[in-house]
Amino acid sequence: xxxxxxxxxxxxxxxxxxxxxxxxxxxxxxxxxxxxxxxxxxxxxxxxxxxxxxxxxxxxxxxxxxxxxxxxxxxxxxxxxxxxxxxxxxxxxxxxxxxxxxxxxxxxxxxxxxxxxxxxxxxxxxxxxxxxxxxxxxxxxxxxxxxxxxxxxxxxxxxxxxxxxxxxxxxxxxxxxxxxxxxxxxxxxxxxxxxxxxxxxxxxxxxxxxxxxxxxxxxxxxxxxxxxxxxxxxxxxxxxxxxxxxx
Numbered sequence: 620x621x622x623x624x625x626x627x628x629x630x631x632x633x634x635x636x637x638x639x640x641x642x643x644x645x646x647x648x649x650x651x652x653x654x655x656x657x658x659x660x661x662x663x664x665x666x667x668x669x670x671x672x673x674x675x676x677x678x679x680x681x682x683x684x685x686x687x688x689x690x691x692x693x694x695x696x697x698x699x700x701x702x703x704x705x706x707x708x709x710x711x712x713x714x715x716x717x718x719x720x721x722x723x724x725x726x727x728x729x730x731x732x733x734x735x736x737x738x739x740x741x742x743x744x745x746x747x748x749x750x751x752x753x754x755x756x757x758x759x760x761x762x763x764x765x766x767x768x769x770x771x772x773x774x775x776x777x778x779x780x781x782x783x784x785x786x787x788x789x790x791x792x793x794x795x796x797x798x799x800x801x802x803x804x805x806x807x808x809x810x811x812x813x814x815x816x817x818x819x820x821x822x823x824x825x826x827x828x829x830x831x832x833x834x835x836x837x838x839x840x841x842x843x844x845x846x847x848x849x850x851x852x853x854x855x856x857x858x859x860x861x862x863x864x865x866x
Contacts, residue, residue: 620702620703620751620752620753620796620845620846620848621846621847622644622647622648622649622766622842622845623647623648623649624648624649624650624704625649625702625703626649626694626698626700626701626702626703627644627649627650627652627702627703627704627705628651628652628654628690628694628701628703628704628705628738629644629647629651629652629653629654629705629707630653630654630692630705630706630707630708630734630738631654631655631706631707631708631709632651632653632654632655632663632705632707633653633657633660633661633663633835634657634661634663634807634808635707635805635807635808635834636638636707636802636805636834636837636838637655637708638661638663638666638703638706638834638836639834639837639838640665640705640707640834640837640838640841640842641653641663641831642666642667642799642838642853643681643739643835643838643839643841643842644703644705644842644845644852645667645670645672645674646672646700647669647842648672648804649672649702649703650673650674650698651655651667651673651674651675651800652674652675652676652677652694652697652698653673653674653676653677654677654681654690654708655676655677655678655679655681655708656678656679656680656681656708656831657671657678657692658676658677673698673788675693675694675697677690677694679731681708681734681737682726682729682730682733682734682797684733686739687734687737687738688737688739688741688866690738690826691738691741691742692741694863695745696714696855698701699796700711700745700749701742701745701746701752701811702746702749702751702752702753703740703752703753703754703755703845704738704742704752704754705754705755705757705841706734706738706739706754706755706756706757707757708730708734708737709730709731709757710726710727710730711769711772711828712724712726712727712769712770712771712772712775713768713769713772714755714768714769714770714771715767715770715797716770719770719771723771724770724771725825727771727772727774727775728771728775729774730775731776731778731779732778732779732782735756735779735782736782738850739754739786740838741853743770743790743793743795746790746795747793747795748792748794750793751794752790752794752795752796753794753795753796753797753844753845754786754790754795754796754797754798754845755796755798755799755800755845756779756782756783756797756798756799757779757799757800757802758776758777758779758780758783758799758800758801758854758861759772759776759801759802759803760802760856760858760861761773761776762774762775762776762777762778762779762780762801762802763777763801763862764862776801779799780799780801780854783797783798783799783852783853783854784814784852787851787852787864788852791851796844796845796847796848796851797849797851797852798844798850798851798852798853798854798855799853799854800837800840800841800854800855800856800857800861801835801854801855801857801858802832802836802857802858803826803832803857803858803859803861803862804821804825804826804832804858804859804861805831805832805833805834805836805837805857806831806832806833806834807834810831810840813820820833821828825861826858826859826860826861827859827860827861827863828859828860829859830859831859832858832859836857837857840855840857855860860861
């Protein structure tokens, strides 16, 4: 897909991977709609406006179906089309089987899986008449191999690649591609809880390229998947080789 003059919706677009993706798409000429729980306290609006890209900022809690629908309909009402959907919003979900809170389990599904369903269900009808569209869902290396003390997070992230494959089959006739990316250790505020010794262990022992990833490492792949007209149903792992390393 040629990104120029397309309308791109990015959830979680005020920080981290979502913000880097919104900026990358804006640089390529897309109109940007950012959906986030809190649209204040970020410099993303200033950065995108400096690029001269049209911008719509929407405050919404995507863990709720009604908020997903409202946000997408707001975008469609402004630009009368939706071409690209990147579901980057996420939330930590710590806790094991026996000590994790029930609320954490259900909220993880609401934010990661149910939100993806509601956002796609509302956006796809705008893509179908155009016979073109691109959907990118964000999984995680945690969804590929699991992670201790974050059962809910690993499970919901594991569901995203399968949702990607199912949607790719369902929407292929309408020339709508559906792909996902699985980042590893990416230096965002999501990693702020790590202790210095954990960061060092990741770099020295877990990641073959011996560095943490950046949001831009991920956004570059997302933009490539959107632009490529012959890739769909794929999960691209962006982790510096971490998930292949057996140590």
